[in-house]
Amino acid sequence: MRMRQWMKMGLAVAIVAQAAVMQPEPAQAQAVKVQPEQTVVQAAKLLSKGGQSLPHAADTPPEKHEEAAAMRERERLEQLTDEFMKTAMDKYHVPGVTLAVVKDGAILLEKGYGYADVEAKVPVDPHKTRFSIASVSKVFTATAALQLAEQGKLNLDADVNRYLPDSLQVANPYKTQLTMKRLLTNTGGFGNAEQREGAWSDTVPEQRVPLEQTLQKLLPPLVRAPGDAVQYSNEGFTLAGYIVERASGLSYDEYIRQHIFAPLHMDNSLTYLTPERLHRQLAQGYSYDKGFVKMKQGEVLTYPAGSIWSTADDMGKFVLAHLQGGGQGESAILQQDTAKQMHSLQYSAHPLMPGYAYGFFQNYKNPAILVHPGDTEAFSSLVSIMPSKGIGFFIGCNSQYEGDGGTLRDAFEEQFYSFFGVSMDQPLAASAGEAPEPAASIQSYAGTYAMVISEGLGPGVSKLRYRMMTPGVTVSAQGEVTLKSAGEELNGQYTQIGKQIFYNPKVNKYLVLKEGESGSKYLVLDTTVPYQAFVKLDSWEAGAGGLAWKIALAGALLGLIAGVVAVCRRKKKGDERMRLRHRLPAYLIAPLILGTAAVTLLGVFSESRAVQGHWLLAANIFAAGIAAGIACSAGFAVKYGRSKKLHLYDAAVILGLVLAGASAILYMYLMKLLLFI
Secondary structure: OOOOHHHHOOHHHHHHHHHOOOOOOOOOOOOOOOOOOOOHHHHOOOOOEOOEOOOOHHHOOHHHHHHHHHHHHHHHHHHHHHHHHHHHHHHOOOOEEEEEEEEOOEEEEEEEEEEEEOOOOEEOOOOOOEEEOHHHHHHHHHHHHHHHHHOOOOOOOOEHHHHOOHHHOOOOOOOOOOEHHHHHOOOOOEOOOOOOOOOEEOOOOOOOOOHHHHHHHHOOOEOOOOOOOOOOOHHHHHHHHHHHHHHHOOOHHHHHHHHHHHHHOOOOOEOOOOHHHHHOOEOOOEEEOOOEEEOOOOEEOOHHHOOOEEOHHHHHHHHHHHHOOOOOHHHOOOOHHHHHHHHOOOEOOOOOOOOEOOOOEEEOOEEEEEEEEEEOOOOEEEEEEEOOOOEEEEEEEOEOHHHOHHHHHHHHHHHHHHHOOOOOOOOOOOOOOOOOOOHHHHHHHOEEEEEHHHOOOOOOHHHHHHHHOOOEEEEOOOOOEEEEEOOEEEEEEEEEEEOOEEEEOOOOEEEEEEEOOOOOEEEEEOOOOOOOEEEEOOHHHHHHHHHHHHHHHHHHHHHHHHHHHHHHHOOOOHHHHHHHHHHHHHHHHHHHHHHHHHHHHHHHHOOOHHHHHHHHHHHHHHHHHHHHHHHHHHHHHHHHHHOOOOOHHHHHHHHHHHHHHHHHHHHHHHOOOOOOO
């Protein structure tokens, strides 16, 4: 459910990624090596029937040439898939993979690779081994909502409060209504509730926590008008799942089982875990640290957003149904028109930019491809379909996204579409077919931006990570836009090619500047998935935090130097010893500031659960020490200042350290890291 890898790299890396469409590196082979000179076809890999070898075309009667050609293709793809998995699983440290590939109305490949349990040497069985599909569950929630819409039980364009009890009415101060359409396209306008307790259980609960109870704890307020910008929202999809309950009269779990699992014969899929289900052929999730490390199995409590467990065989049936326009006969889960609606673009920052369908979003490299990834701390997955060509696949890995399970997944997608002759590098239009706005009208977009996902976050590492990613936007007199990070220009200039859309031929990417309902300014970057939107900060919010931290660090370093000088100049007089003793609280401010900086950086970049769980408390202990040092230093200054015994040198040092300490606390306050204010 979490997609945080590029966030940790910092904004510069995220934006510089626009500079080229990166092809996945060939993975180092376990048995068969993929040499750089091999063709894309040789690097791709896909498809087979349960891992069994296939008959050769030479054995096929002449009257069955088409069947023989299809079998040859399948055999070749299976061989190449095997080769890819052998190399990629070793390179990316993935213990097990489950895979289903669909083409032309049939499941062409169902295969497992590696181990579901490394220690017990349990192989992955594509028919029996269940993987967490994480956020791919959102596609099931969207499918359920579309089913109810075609039955007339749900209006996707109606205010969601129509379906909610009084205890869950969403306060909406904006003119634009909050609708199911907004929930299913991640444009509801909710703040981020990532760090609120109640979204995740470290253990598998004995009983399912009711969705209404979970939402009463977790549902954040609206922080922008619905439709203003994309912000990936687990809570929004959880609310959509709850509305499915209200509209259908069934629990979410029962609805999915009866109306999706049952007609598709997805007999080995689960909507949630219980303690007794932990032993029912579930893949074990892993991280990697010089070897595979077992991850403790917990449970997602926002389950419409990410709790489903499934097999490759079952997911192949689900992919097939979507590629067939909802399925065929008694197994159909959607009508043709409804499926077409679900797969159509429903939201985009600009018609030339990739955007969201219902549940799916468009691949930013080729908008004809619809995808949804899924990530937890122990699993990564991806469903990817191209309805216009009738091809698609599901892949699941039992390793965390940040442990490169996601890298293997994304590399496989590149190879899959390359094999079928689908370009993942679509040329972009250099004109939007409309007149650009005057340069003067876009000058107001110049400034500093922060990720929209940071809005509404409470104290914690995510808040700080997102607030550290603040690109600067400059607008020239000619109306050209330049992005900057840490003062460095990124990828050259973007030229306006239409109303508020800009194109950079150097990286073949778009950029959109748009204004929301309440006047907020947004920056949307054409990278990876369409949730990379930024909101402009006001001048105080943009500049105060960085300035405060610079003052704090400069003051801390100067304070350390002053402390060393004071000790070296100390005389043996009692008065001098007394003054040094009273100056000590001020001198301690310096190492406390540096300690705060150290644990904060550790919290931002460390992958250790222990560090991430305690760094904020440690930073606040340091901050409390800084506050105490400021108070003691102020008392010392007042006492000796009145008696005229405060030397100018002492006054300057104390004033500088107090200012530095106050700046450090101000920075923590602005970043919402303080727990005691």
